[in-house]
Amino acid sequence: MPRVHAHEQALTARLLDGLAQRPWVRVLGPLDAAERGSVVSFVVDGVHAHDVGQILDDLGVEVRVGHHCAWPLHRALGAAATTRASFAAYNTAGEVDVLLDALDRVPVIFGLEVHA
Amino acid sequence: MDLYQQIIIDHSKSPHGAGLREPFDAEVHHVNPTCGDEVTVRVHVEGVGVDARVADISYAAQGCSISVASTSVLAEEVTGRPVQEALETYAAMKAMLTSKGQDPGDEEVIGDGVAFAGVAKYPARVKCALLGWAAFTDALARAGVDITAGQADSKDGR
Numbered sequence: 001m002p003r004v005h006a007h008e009q010a011l012t013a014r015l016l017d018g019l020a021q022r023p024w025v026r027v028l029g030p031l032d033a034a035e036r037g038s039v040v041s042f043v044v045d046g047v048h049a050h051d052v053g054q055i056l057d058d059l060g061v062e063v064r065v066g067h068h069c070a071w072p073l074h075r076a077l078g079a080a081a082t083t084r085a086s087f088a089a090y091n092t093a094g095e096v097d098v099l100l101d102a103l104d105r106v107p108v109i110f111g112l113e114v115h116a
Numbered sequence: 117m118d119l120y121q122q123i124i125i126d127h128s129k130s131p132h133g134a135g136l137r138e139p140f141d142a143e144v145h146h147v148n149p150t151c152g153d154e155v156t157v158r159v160h161v162e163g164v165g166v167d168a169r170v171a172d173i174s175y176a177a178q179g180c181s182i183s184v185a186s187t188s189v190l191a192e193e194v195t196g197r198p199v200q201e202a203l204e205t206y207a208a209m210k211a212m213l214t215s216k217g218q219d220p221g222d223e224e225v226i227g228d229g230v231a232f233a234g235v236a237k238y239p240a241r242v243k244c245a246l247l248g249w250a251a252f253t254d255a256l257a258r259a260g261v262d263i264t265a266g267q268a269d270s271k272d273g274r
Contacts, residue, residue, distance in 0.1 A: 048180035050151055050244070054119060066151055074152075080178065081152050109120055110181070111129070 004089045008038035011087040011096055015040055018100040024107060024114045028077055038087040041068070044103075047110050049081035055109060056083070059102035061095075118234040119241070120181070127185035127228065132192040137174035142258035146251040148243055153179030155187055157251040161199060161259050168199040168261065177248060182241055186232060187248030193227045194252070199261055205229075206249050213242050 013033035019025045019042060026043045030036050044052050053065035064084045067074040074081065085099060107114045136143075140158035147154050160172040173195050177187045194202040209229050212221040217237045221230040235245045257263045 050180040050241070051120075051182075054238070054241070058119075071152070110125060 007089060008087050009033050011091055011093065012036065012038045012040060014093055014096045015085060015087075015099065018096065022100075022103070022114075024112060025103070028079065028082060039084060040086075041082040041084040043079050043082055044106055044112075046112055047106055049083045051110070052083045052103075052106055055106050056099065056102045059098075059105065061099045061102045063099075119238060121231040121234065123228055123231040124181060124185040127188040128181035131175075131177065131184055131188035133174065133195060134177070134188070134191075135174055136176055137172060140172070140174065141260070142255045144251050144255045144258060146247055146254065148179070148183070148247055151180065151244070153177075153183045153244060153247055155179070155183065155248050155251050157187075157248065157255050159252065159255040159259055161256070161261060166198075166200065170194050170197055170199060170202050170256075173252060175248065175251075179247070180241075180244055182232070182235060182244040183247045186229075186245040189226075189228045189232075190248050190252055193229060199256065202256075203253070203263060206253055209249055210246060212236060213245050 016027065016031055016033055019027050019040070020031065024044060026045060028041045028043070043049070049065040053063055056063050064086070066081050068082070068084060136156065136158055140160045143156065143158045145154070145156045155175060155177040157173065157175045159170060161168055162171040163169050173191045175187055175191065177184045193205055197205070205226055208222060208225040212219045212226070212229070212233055213236050215236050217233070219236070221233050223230045232245050235241050253263050
């Protein structure tokens with residue numbers, strides 16, 4: 001299990017690093033992989049999570065969207081809904097990169113002005 | 117992807133006739149609990165019987181691009197129209213959205229609504245596109261319109 005944990009933490013850190021390079025994405029929770037499990041919820045300001053999820057889905061990336069049975073928490077965090085990626089032992093670093101590349105389609109399709 | 121037509125993006129960014137206005141005969145608040153989309157719709161009906169018309173639809177919508185854009189198209193297509201035509205437009209919109217992609221929609225009847233034909237292929241999103249329309253027909257009913265009759269009743273015709 002320590003190897004599984006290390007693998008998941010590496011994937012989570014890779015995703016958090018990638019999201020940190022995209023200032024138009026807001027991550028909920030700790031930004032340090034060591035302080036969280038392998039689940040990352042985030043918001044693209046100006047685009048609803050269902051729209052984000054739809055675009056990722058179209059590019060083969062499966063994420064969960066909505067308030068994840070935690071509506072009061074989402075209200076408290078000021079997010080109508082979030083997009084949530086979760087990693088397990090079978091995921092790869094390459095898949096994290098696919099997710100990040102797919103995410104870059106979101107501001108293009110929705111015409112957001114992004115400053116990388 | 118064929119879901120996000122530019123016209124849908126445009127409507128979601130600049131919703132037609134958004135905001136809550138007076139006067140109004142009924143106000144409803146509809147929520148899609150699975151995604152958190154919310155819409156408040158007010159309708160103002162003028163005239164009676166076959167002369168009844170939708171004088172104004174005003175709304176506050178919060179949600180995904182599909183639900184906001186669809187409510188915007190509702191306001192654009194239905195405001196100022198006879199109630200009977202408005203109900204026919206809703207029926208045509210619903211038929212297209214629930215056709216699983218078989219019904220491309222008639223632009224003569226639903227106008228910009230045809231841009232939502234692609235939504236029919238995504239069952240999880242059909243409710244998003246119908247949220248504002250369902251709220252609108254609920255508001256009409258609360259304003260006293262018989263939304264089930266072939267011939268729409270007036271708001272005073274109960």
